Amino acid sequence: MFETIMPSTLDEALEYMHKKTYSPLAGGTDLMIRARNWQGSTRHFKGDVLLISHLDSLKRIWVDEEAYHMGALVTQAQAASSKVLPNYFKAVVSQMATPAIRNAATLGGNIVNAASVADLLPPLYLADARLVLRSLNETREISIQEFIVKKYTTSRRPDELLTEIILPKIKCDTFVYEKMGQRRASILSKVSFLAVRTQTDVRVAIGALNDTVIRSRAMEHKIAKGVPFDEIIQGYEALYESHDDKRSTKSYKETVATNLLKNWLEVNHFEKGID
């Protein structure tokens, strides 16, 4: 059996987490499924559960000069309908799951889950997002790359709670986002492609292909410099580490990632560079 705790404030939650390891449960759209059991029997949670979805202090979205700030308990629906968040970010969130799941699922949940197919990770990698982790005695801020160690593994300590996502403001004149799934909605990504450009910069993130998001600042600089497309494509292809799975094939995922990259390079006429 497992214990279920419902703290009334964030501080109280952190006190509980200081004493013992809990699974923080917010929207529950992933954890409840993973804890599935014969319908009508007790859910099969592996440890004790800390219910946090009611902690209003973590449900805010605000903006300052440098960045967009999102509480970890902001729901996907809330983010998708936000008037302040950037369009490339909202385009990603609004294609996740289904309307009902987006109403419950939180941004923080998708990030700490750290699945290779987590759709929020590509925009966070793309914008060099930072995450705020709080424990009873410490608040620390780390980059998304430092946070995601590998598939399903993060650098969050058991006594820490992800409280805030900081999405730096990047210039974004145009963007493309393509998400490939087995159907057009309510489906996990087989591969996703997100790219933004401005007069002076380009950024590319490829999701779901490898265990973690593909993002290379070095390659982005080459694109900006007008390096020949073949070299760019070879550079990205050298980063591919996908494999066949029950949803798709290595060949498909890698071919499509390259197709989308190549098409984006061509339609933006990056052969001339942008510097």
Place this chain on the structure above:
Amino acid sequence: MKITDSVERIDSRAKIRGMAKYIEDKVYPEMLYAKTLRSDHARARINQIKYPECPQGIYVIDSKDVILNNEVSMIDTAMPVFSNETIYYAGEPIALIVGSDKDAVLRYMEGIEIDYILEEDPFFDLDTASKVPSNILTAHTIEKGNLNTIEYDFVLEETFRTPYQEQLYMEKQGMIGRFEEGVIIVEGSMQCPYYILNALKHMTGWNEDRLRVIQATTGGAFGGKEEYPSLLACQVATAAYKLKKPVQLILDRREDIAFSTKRHPARIYVKSYVKNQKIQGMEMEILLDAGGYLGLSDVVLQRALLTMTGAYKVDHLRIEGKTVRTNNVFTGAFRGFGAPQSLYALELHMTHLANRLNLDPMTFRENHFVVEGDPTSTEGIFHEHIPLHELSDKCRKLAEANMASEKKQKWVGYGVAVVPHGGGFTGDGEAAHIKAVVHLRKEADGMVTILVSNVEMGQGAITALSKIVASALEIPISRVKYEIPDTSKVPDSGPTVASRTTMVVGALLYRAALDLKPHLQELGTYTAVESYKKPDYVVWDQETFKGNAYLAYSWVALIARVEVNPLTYEVKCTHIWSCYDVGRPIDEQMSEGQAHGGMIQGLGYALMEHMTSKGGFIEQFAFSSYPIPTPMDIPEMTVEWVINPYEDGPFGAKAVGELTLVGVAPAISAAIEDAIGHETFTIPVTPEIIERTLSVWKNSN
């Protein structure tokens, strides 16, 4: 009322409001919950099962508890209620673990140890399995004319493959067994109450005085609740009899997808001999993966074979078919029943032939359409008007408005299919085996009650049958009641399968209504009884497969339009135009609903419902891994009718339900081929298949 009046679905209000009680909603005093103990291996012998000592309130029900025969009767009796020795597929039921506390049941199950002996190699691959003679469960050959004497310009031979398809009814499989006053009562989600009654009779050796089967509200079935519920019914009946308490068995969703019947994977070989742009003769072979037990697979095979020439006249034929035993999950009934496999292969082959001949695919088909008076593939005679040219003309006109407005562009394609579906049981099955009986009773209060064993499973049976009765009696539909099928109350009007409910059972009720009509004004009650009588035109020899394979055929012409994304190879089916001959639709709105549902289920089969087996276990056993179409995937659908009343159908109605699915996959596949410029030989045509097809072509050039 008149048959042409539009009515509200009789069952819809209770379902929409959440008032309908499904089997999972039912609670009886002292009811216990059962969980199935399943085999971990696909092919094994059970040496020993070590059950821990049962704590109070936990019970093990297995083969030793079966009253008489540890056999599930579904045509043959090879399948055990509980396996006690040989395991033929992964997940085969061994026992029920029963208790009032589900957590305690699960804790107990963790302690069970099964010692298996793995002495024989299992068969998972259809091709490999089919080469071993002992795996061939049944085989049939249909021959007509003489292929040796025909002349031809060229030959086209192709092999197609079709995958599993899961019914994915919204309500999972479920049964409750009770033992009350010496009677075993089984209640649950089902299509065929009398199939279950017969299975219980065989298992117990009892007669129907001590056995009773009741249908609970059934949330979808599509064939998945044709034969499989007989297994579950035998299990809960055994448990309820032993424990003398109600026992509920509800499969979890993942358990249901992984271990209940699904559509047969098939390999279909088609070879055509062509001269002067006409098919002179055809050879075909179809192999079906039956899984661990035959079940209904041979009947599925027969329909696959008997429909193999589709809408076309072919004078010289040889069609072979086999059901092959593998150690995969056992396969069974699913809307279309063998026809989706054979007609996918035939229709795509017709498109490939038209391409070779540089002919429009619809025109090439039209040149081969059967007409009234033509011989069938089994040397029967098409005895009715066949409006195939009207259907193809009308369908083409519907689509042409769209096609004319766009120039031929790369990555956009159109595909056609024209298919039949025979209504009711194959051959003389209705008269020889089913022998349907219906009752129609005028009650003392003036209401009229329909008493049949055909169930409402979401398809609209109650509304269709009530409409037929009310229209025949010329009374308001509100005066017609439908008795929930309960074998202690309703006669055996046969199973709710084979698109027969409206066409066959509805016709019996129509005749019963004409008998009842003069008695409507009398006091007291009056019951009209009608039994199935074989029409004179049905001549059938089940030994030789000669004669009229079906009572009457329904027909459809389809055109699908797709757009393929050249970068991601994703397919968007944008529009399906369809034109049907279902005799006369009993209710246009309901028939349109059937057409829409069939097109969507067919679209899933064509594009995305990828299901594979690994080591005998279904790999995609969750909603997240087995994708069916969402509203975002549904194309625009145009539905039109050609009214062609069938003389023996109620108000001229013929089969509807299955027809709407069978032609969709080949039409969409052909549209994709048109868009990408390459042939395909398997479904679902996923983006991965398109990527591979294009890359193979690219590498070979």
